[in-house]
Amino acid sequence: MFTIEVRGLVKRFGERTVLDNLDLTVHQGETLAILGPSGSGKSTLLRCLNALTPFDAGQVRVGEIVLHPGKTPHEVAWQIRRQLGMVFQDFALFPHLRAVDNVAIGPRLVLGWPRTQARELARKLLHRVGLEHRAEAFPAQLSGGEKQRVAIARALAIGPKGLLCDEITSALDPELKWEVLEVLADLKREGLTLVVVTHEVGFARRVADRVCIFAEGRILEEGTPAEVLDNPKTPRARKFLARVLS
Amino acid sequence: MMGNVGYGNKSCGGASQARPASCHLQATTPRLFLLAMLALSLTAAAAVATTPAANERVAAQLPPLRWGADAEGGAPYIFNDPERPDELIGFEVDIVRALEKELGRRIEHKQYDFKKLLEGLERGDIDFAMNGLEVTPDRQKRVRFSRPYYVFKLQLVVREEDSDLRSLRDCVARRARVGTLENTAASRLLEQLHLPVQLYDSQVTPFEDLAVGRLDAVLLDVPIVLYHARNKPGIKPIEPPISGRGYYAMAFLKHDEELARQFDAALEKLIERGELRRIYEKWGLWNSSQEELYPPNRFGLELEQESAPPAPLVGWSFGNYFPLLIRAAWITVELTVLSMLVAVVVGLVVAVCRLYAPQPLRWLALGYVEFFRGVPVLLLLYFLYFGLPAIGQVLHWDVALRWSPFVTAVIGLGLNYAAYEAEIYRAAITAIPQSQWEAAASLGLTRRQTFRYIILPQAVRIILPPSTTDFIALFKDTSLAGTITVVELSKQYQILSTSGADYTALVEIGLATASLYLLMAIPLGYLSRWLEARWHGGQLAEGHP
Numbered sequence: 043m044f045t046i047e048v049r050g051l052v053k054r055f056g057e058r059t060v061l062d063n064l065d066l067t068v069h070q071g072e073t074l075a076i077l078g079p080s081g082s083g084k085s086t087l088l089r090c091l092n093a094l095t096p097f098d099a100g101q102v103r104v105g106e107i108v109l110h111p112g113k114t115p116h117e118v119a120w121q122i123r124r125q126l127g128m129v130f131q132d133f134a135l136f137p138h139l140r141a142v143d144n145v146a147i148g149p150r151l152v153l154g155w156p157r158t159q160a161r162e163l164a165r166k167l168l169h170r171v172g173l174e175h176r177a178e179a180f181p182a183q184l185s186g187g188e189k190q191r192v193a194i195a196r197a198l199a200i201g202p203k204g205l206l207c208d209e210i211t212s213a214l215d216p217e218l219k220w221e222v223l224e225v226l227a228d229l230k231r232e233g234l235t236l237v238v239v240t241h242e243v244g245f246a247r248r249v250a251d252r253v254c255i256f257a258e259g260r261i262l263e264e265g266t267p268a269e270v271l272d273n274p275k276t277p278r279a280r281k282f283l284a285r286v287l288s
Numbered sequence: 289m290m291g292n293v294g295y296g297n298k299s300c301g302g303a304s305q306a307r308p309a310s311c312h313l314q315a316t317t318p319r320l321f322l323l324a325m326l327a328l329s330l331t332a333a334a335a336v337a338t339t340p341a342a343n344e345r346v347a348a349q350l351p352p353l354r355w356g357a358d359a360e361g362g363a364p365y366i367f368n369d370p371e372r373p374d375e376l377i378g379f380e381v382d383i384v385r386a387l388e389k390e391l392g393r394r395i396e397h398k399q400y401d402f403k404k405l406l407e408g409l410e411r412g413d414i415d416f417a418m419n420g421l422e423v424t425p426d427r428q429k430r431v432r433f434s435r436p437y438y439v440f441k442l443q444l445v446v447r448e449e450d451s452d453l454r455s456l457r458d459c460v461a462r463r464a465r466v467g468t469l470e471n472t473a474a475s476r477l478l479e480q481l482h483l484p485v486q487l488y489d490s491q492v493t494p495f496e497d498l499a500v501g502r503l504d505a506v507l508l509d510v511p512i513v514l515y516h517a518r519n520k521p522g523i524k525p526i527e528p529p530i531s532g533r534g535y536y537a538m539a540f541l542k543h544d545e546e547l548a549r550q551f552d553a554a555l556e557k558l559i560e561r562g563e564l565r566r567i568y569e570k571w572g573l574w575n576s577s578q579e580e581l582y583p584p585n586r587f588g589l590e591l592e593q594e595s596a597p598p599a600p601l602v603g604w605s606f607g608n609y610f611p612l613l614i615r616a617a618w619i620t621v622e623l624t625v626l627s628m629l630v631a632v633v634v635g636l637v638v639a640v641c642r643l644y645a646p647q648p649l650r651w652l653a654l655g656y657v658e659f660f661r662g663v664p665v666l667l668l669l670y671f672l673y674f675g676l677p678a679i680g681q682v683l684h685w686d687v688a689l690r691w692s693p694f695v696t697a698v699i700g701l702g703l704n705y706a707a708y709e710a711e712i713y714r715a716a717i718t719a720i721p722q723s724q725w726e727a728a729a730s731l732g733l734t735r736r737q738t739f740r741y742i743i744l745p746q747a748v749r750i751i752l753p754p755s756t757t758d759f760i761a762l763f764k765d766t767s768l769a770g771t772i773t774v775v776e777l778s779k780q781y782q783i784l785s786t787s788g789a790d791y792t793a794l795v796e797i798g799l800a801t802a803s804l805y806l807l808m809a810i811p812l813g814y815l816s817r818w819l820e821a822r823w824h825g826g827q828l829a830e831g832h833p
Contacts, residue, residue, distance in 0.1 A: 092730055094726055094729060094730065116734070119729075120732050120734075123729070123730055123731065123732040124732055127730070127731075128727075128730035130723065130726070130727060130730075132723055134721075134723040134724060134726065134727035135727075136724065136727070136728075136742055136746075137746065138745045138746050138749070147731070147733075147741065147742075148731040148732065148733075151731075151733055151737050151741060152731060152732040152733060196731065197730070197731070199731075200731060200732060
């Protein structure tokens, strides 16, 4: 079973505690949507899960791999990143590579595939996110929605079991957001485990199995979309949702 | 067969020089210091002209005569007294003092670049030139020579341990590398023998290079050998000097016949009274060849005879100088490309050390940048060429750091430019957003892979424009290699321009040289702009299809 388990996670930036003794479990194939005001620690949690940011206390387990506080050995980081892909708010595509090569670079360098085989896979993945016709374009020639879909294909290329999505639609125009969210919905149907930090309450309600609302590094509310989004228990969560939905 | 080479009169086209003045007092002395010495020697000019009390009256009536000579590194002809650096000494200084008395007229020394002496005479900057000028037929067409005041021979100098190199014949048999001064009787003789010649413009440095093994032999005028090679450890002159002779004489303007006659008469008196001999004996330059200067040998006549039929003055025509320029231009290209290669590789390593290496290495890289940016390239070239072998000799290093001039130039220019490249690369690498590193890391790329495949290719696009500018600058800086005997384009121009060409030819050669530089530099600029446009237009520019 591929499970993501977070136990007593603490992350501090200087005096400020960003993640405050956090416990969280994501089961295989589950889609977890994380909502919350900015600065509540949502993105930091994703970065801790992927070993991009070291943490101060607690433990993270991804499948068989366990992360401990402090610097993560490269070998462990490498293993965890093969299990969990990541998609960023600002796309972070490699501007000097064509779309197809952005996707192919992971298999080529990380899995050591030959170039033609890697590009073949890349084309398949681009097809999956509806961008086969844009394979030869450079990132600068793509729209925001297209860029983010290439980024998703790139994250999928090394065959992860889960995907961490960090506000991946925040930089997009409203009409472009859905083409990206549709891709996520497809991935969920295919059985991928998704942890999605988002402000799209509509998406959370429709696609997520479970929703968390974060505040000040803690989980304020947790439950099914209906429970959390329609009947928030805490006044703080109510206030937040009212603001997001207005 | 070698024994009868009459080098003195067999000069080929172009004015020849018996003893090109050096720019270097000592091999390892930096040029800045030499400029200071030059300034000193200029102020010292007055010191030479001591007014003889007996002729004070006459001297007051006529302005002093201006004697053009190069005191820089000019021992034993004319040079600054090592003990009293503001005074000039030398056997020519002594002759001039004797002439002053004889003529009853003050003579002032005027510091003049040796290679430009005849031009200075023609321009009217000096009244006569006397500086080990060798009498040659083509020079005789240009100026009026006095009667000779010295008969010189050429002498071969070799390393002591090199026992199977004892004559020019051996040099030819062994295809030995022989060094000499450019545009001299010796250089022409070596060219006639088709030997690989290394040309210098200082008379000290060939001996240094011989001692450290860059050369197999040195061929130069006896006075130079006497003064510079006699007591130098490890090398020795071959006795006797090579037979055949040349003559030093003073040069006057053709229409200054009256003045020239006065000097001829004065010189003759000095010779008859044995004063000239005393001067030569004082300097250790006297030998039996000088007997030839004595009457009844009427020198001018005999010279005329010997040099007949005078070799036709070969003017530089496009057909004979252009191939030389092309060959030199190719050297320039090779120098530029290889130096840049060194600069790029070393620069990248230094930049990476500056950014990612552990602390001591990081400081070292910073030190490298500060050092090589702060030191003039010229000084660096001198150090690598002259300093390193000298240090190696003193410290008995096993590794001989005696690089050839070309290799020295490539290393020197490369190391210097590497400092600039390193800073460009560092700035460009830092300019790549951190998110690129994170995106690559999240895919599982190692830091090394990320640098190689993600960061560097993007940095190259930022690096390219300033780097091309550096490349063009380096292209022009290769002319500095001329100072350590690499005959690249600028040096070739200098050599041609001091080879007695007339002014129109000089302008023509100058234009041809400049055109070659431009012809090579301009395409580089276009290439850079094209690459820039390609990358920024295609891949990095924002815009939708």
